[in-house]
Each structure stands twice: as structure tokens, then as C-alpha cells.
Amino acid sequence: MYKLRGHHLFCLLGYRGMGYSEEYVKNMTHIHQTLKSNPNTLVQLVKGPDQLCEKYPNSGEYHCQDQNIYERDAVILEKMDLKIGQILKWEEIESRVRKHVIPTDIHSICETCSWRSYGVCEQGIERIHGGKGLWKVE
Template sequence: MFKLRGHHLFCLLGYRGMGYSEEYVENMTRLHRTLRENPKIKIQLVKGPDQLCEKYPNSGIYHCQDDNIYERDAAILEKLGLTIGQIVVWEDIELRIRRFIVPSDIQRVCESCSWRSYGVCEEGIQEILDGKGLREVK
């Protein structure tokens, strides 16, 4: 079972093998690949730093504890109808994305995210809506 915070559910959709450090990318790629290959894996939704935050580089400012990040987590969980502490399988998260999310939600919910300008999260949501699942990352 993986422990993930709210906004990382969207980050996984847009993930294309880029990240904050080599260690972070390796961790994210491993988790992403596992979810893609085994969509029945369980996810426990947590408040605050999760298994991806564990590999965030120690470069001074630790954004994983930033108030804006907590607000983004809460907004995404609310849109998906999920709560902290809940355990769901990844395929149920994809189902909720298909039911409750549209690509343009990224512009509002993730407005302050530095990765938003790449447009990959909207693409990831569209691929879920099209029934393609998570994009393969090599």
C-alpha cells in the first residue's frame, strides 16, 4: 500500500519522468510504474508529507509543508469525493477522475504549481478520460 497526499494524485497523471532530483525521479517513476501496472494497488490518503515527499531534496525550503500545498491537497480530495485516512485502489481514483474532473480543473486547483505551465497534467487527465490510464514513463 502506498501513502499519498491529495495533490500527488494529480501529479501522477502528468508525470513524465521529470522531478526535483535524481532520487525524487527514481522514487516517483517506481511508484508511477507500479500504479500503471497494478491499478488494484491500495492507496491510503494522508494529510501532509507522503512517500513522494520523502525524496524531496533538502535544498532549503521544504515546500511539502507549505500552506498552499495543504490547500491544494484538500481541494483535490474534495473534487474527487475522498477523505484523509481513506484507503482506495488506484483504479477507483481513475474512475473518480473520469466522473468528477476535467482538464481545465488544473488551471484553478493547481494555479500556483510550478509544473502547471508544462501542460502535462491536463494531458494526463484527458488520457484518463479517454480510458488510457497512466502514460508509460521510461
């Protein structure tokens, strides 16, 4: 089971192998590929730093504790009708994306995210809507 915060649910949808450091990318790729290959993997929704934050590089500001990030987590969970502490399969999270999220939601919910300009998160949501699941990342 993975412990993930709200906004990382969206990050995983758009993930293509980019990240903050080599260690961060290795960790995120492992989690991402596990969820892709086994959508029955359990995910527990947590408040605050999660298993992806654990590998955030110790250089500069640790944004995982930033109030804006907590707010983004809350907005995403509310949008998907999810709650902190809830445990569900990754495939159920994808189902919630299909039911509650559209690609243009990224523009407002993730407005201040530095990764938003790449457009990969919108494309990831489009993939989920098309029933294709997560991207293949090597």
C-alpha cells in the same frame, strides 16, 4: 500500499519523468509505474507529507509543509469526493478522476504549481478520460 497526499494524485496523472532531483524522480517513477502496471494497488490518502515527499531534495525550502500545498490537497480530495485516511485502489482513483475532474480544473486548482506550465497534468487527465491510464515512463 502507498500513502499519498491529495495533490500528488494529480501529479501522478501528468508524470512524465521530470522531478526535483534524481532520487525524487527514481522514487516517483517507481510508484507511478507500479500504479500503471497494477491498478489494483492500494492507496491510502494522508494529510501532509507522503511517500513522494520523502525523497524531496533537502535543498532550499521544503514546500511539502507549505500551507498552500495543504490547501491544494484538500481542494483536490473534496473535488474527487475523497477523505483523509481512506484506502482505495488506484483504479478507483482513476474512476473518480473520470467522474469529477476535467482537464481545465488544473488551471484553477494548481494555479501556483511550477509544473503547471508544462501542460502534462491536463494531458494526463485527458488520458484517464479516454481510458488509457497513466503514461508510460521509462
